[in-house]
Amino acid sequence: MKYASTRGNVAGIGFIDAFMMGLANDGGLLIPEQIPQVSVAQLEQWRTLEYTELVQAIFELYVDGEIPSGELKQLIESSYATFRTPEVTPVQQLKDDLYLLELFHGPTFAFKDVALQFMGQLYSYVATKTGQKINILGATSGDTGASAIAGLRGKEGIKICILHPEGKVSRVQELQMTTVLDDNVLNLSVEGNFDDCQRMIKELFSDIDFKNKHQLAAINSINFIRIMAQTVYYFYAYFRITEPGSTKKINFSVPTGNFGDIFAGYLAKRMGLPIHKLILATNENNILERFINQGVYKPDQFKMTYSPSMDIQVASNFERYLYYVTGENTEQVKSFMQQFAEKGEIVIDSAMLAIVQAEFSAYGVAGELCLQTISKYNEETNYLLDPHSACGVAAAEQCAGQAEITVSLATAHPAKFDEAISLCGIKQTFPDAIAELSNKQQRQTKVDGDLAAITDELITFYG
Ligand SMILES: Cc1ncc(COP(=O)(O)O)c(C=O)c1O
Numbered sequence: 498m499k500y501a502s503t504r505g506n507v508a509g510i511g512f513i514d515a516f517m518m519g520l521a522n523d524g525g526l527l528i529p530e531q532i533p534q535v536s537v538a539q540l541e542q543w544r545t546l547e548y549t550e551l552v553q554a555i556f557e558l559y560v561d562g563e564i565p566s567g568e569l570k571q572l573i574e575s576s577y578a579t580f581r582t583p584e585v586t587p588v589q590q591l592k593d594d595l596y597l598l599e600l601f602h603g604p605t606f607a608f609k610d611v612a613l614q615f616m617g618q619l620y621s622y623v624a625t626k627t628g629q630k631i632n633i634l635g636a637t638s639g640d641t642g643a644s645a646i647a648g649l650r651g652k653e654g655i656k657i658c659i660l661h662p663e664g665k666v667s668r669v670q671e672l673q674m675t676t677v678l679d680d681n682v683l684n685l686s687v688e689g690n691f692d693d694c695q696r697m698i699k700e701l702f703s704d705i706d707f708k709n710k711h712q713l714a715a716i717n718s719i720n721f722i723r724i725m726a727q728t729v730y731y732f733y734a735y736f737r738i739t740e741p742g743s744t745k746k747i748n749f750s751v752p753t754g755n756f757g758d759i760f761a762g763y764l765a766k767r768m769g770l771p772i773h774k775l776i777l778a779t780n781e782n783n784i785l786e787r788f789i790n791q792g793v794y795k796p797d798q799f800k801m802t803y804s805p806s807m808d809i810q811v812a813s814n815f816e817r818y819l820y821y822v823t824g825e826n827t828e829q830v831k832s833f834m835q836q837f838a839e840k841g842e843i844v845i846d847s848a849m850l851a852i853v854q855a856e857f858s859a860y861g862v863a864g865e866l867c868l869q870t871i872s873k874y875n876e877e878t879n880y881l882l883d884p885h886s887a888c889g890v891a892a893a894e895q896c897a898g899q900a901e902i903t904v905s906l907a908t909a910h911p912a913k914f915d916e917a918i919s920l921c922g923i924k925q926t927f928p929d930a931i932a933e934l935s936n937k938q939q940r941q942t943k944v945d946g947d948l949a950a951i952t953d954e955l956i957t958f959y960g
């Protein structure tokens with residue numbers, strides 16, 4: 498298995514090199530040169546595997562022998578031993594045709610832990626094997642940062658700097674990041690929004706001299722390994738709710754911001770998992786809903802919502818999807834990305850839009866509907882959804898057809914977003930690990946939303 502860039506100027510690189518490169522050196526995103534294909538017979542063999550066994554079966558296809566199987570098994574077992582349930586990502590039935598795939602049982606109570614616990618182990622594995630210093634740089638709207646810090650704190654030979662938008666993450670998310678006082682962790686609280694943070698780190702990764710000089714590595718979903726790890730729970734959920742030989746139409750509804758999680762579902766489908774519809778749920782920052790429904794990808798005014806982790810306009814994985822929807826045409830991807838840089842929009846033709854609409858449905862969930870969905874399910878089923886998961890459920894209700902079953906991704910624990918939960922008049926009990934955060938000392942550095950100021954901080958920190 499080799500990896501290549503969506504822009505065509507990086508190709509033939511192996512798994513570890515793809516992991517370490519993060520953003521492709523030509524500014525594109527890395528994807529596997531061929532998507533591994535899983536036959537129906539193979540799927541049936543995987544049906545009864547434990548979560549970690551399924552991870553190993555899927556990862557082997559992508560790692561392609563670069564990590565010996567025994568070592569890979571150890572990395573996987575250490576990664577998922579930190580979860581509060583052996584099922585790792587259990588599935589709950591909410592009503593007849595609606596299931597929740599709970600992705601928040603890891604250390605920081607968000608779906609990011611599923612990939613980032615593994616990436617923490619993998620960075621440590623590479624640092625130990627090669628003696629290489631690794632300097633991680635990431636941007637977060639709240640969850641990726643907390644999860645990456647939890648996966649990498651205190652790790653020998655590794656430093657991690659996370660940019661988050663000041664005042665635009667939830668109180669718990671901020672505390673999860675800034676109460677980690679290990680020397681290898683730097684939190685930069687940036688004036689601006691998540692898109693500003695993401696744009697600046699992409700600029701730094703695109704400066705190849707800077708990237709090489711400071712040995713920069715990525716933990717955001719620009720790193721293909723994040724996507725790979727997130728495909729596993731689509732398979733796992735499918736096996737939990739179907740019988741062998743099932744012909745049921747199974748949809749997945751995915752709360753979406755950076756298009757990483759739903760792209761993992763798209764990849765699982767292309768690998769051979771019989772997913773019927775991928776339902777893309779957004780909040781009022783609905784660039785992706787507008788793209789799917791109208792064929793125009795154009796950022797709008799940034800809005801602060803009840804689901805702050807999805808307050809994203811420019812979705813970093815969108816380019817990966819463009820690669821596939823153009824028929825793996827790297828020249829057309831480059832031209833689309835150039836149009837976006839110059840004109841601030843991408844417009845696709847009706848033939849391409851028909852392909853998009855055959856693969857995805859989309860619904861933008863307004864704030865009121867998000868809160869109503871939380872209240873409704875709390876009253877009717879006694880299940881407390883976090884505001885991101887509520888967007889997924891609300892979109893599932895809008896987009897699922899008759900005789901279809903939908904698995905909606907529960908991407909975070911409600912305790913992380915009490916700001917929205919309390920607006921519904923609901924008083925929740927916090928898990929101890931979250932309740933304890935407010936007694937801890939915090940450390941973070943405030944910076945202007947200015948690349949030069951951030952670069953100075955990084956040079957001092959990375960050394
Ligand atoms: C709780 C939660 N739900 C959904 C999302 C959106 O996921 P993605 O960015 O992969 O589309 C995020 C952030 O990424 C998140 O933190």
Ligand SMILES: N[C@@H](CCOP(=O)(O)O)C(=O)O
Pocket residue numbers: 636637638639640641642716717718719754755757806807813
């Ligand atoms: N919602 C995310 C934004 C970053 O997304 P990523 O999946 O590319 O890391 C967050 O919580 O930080």
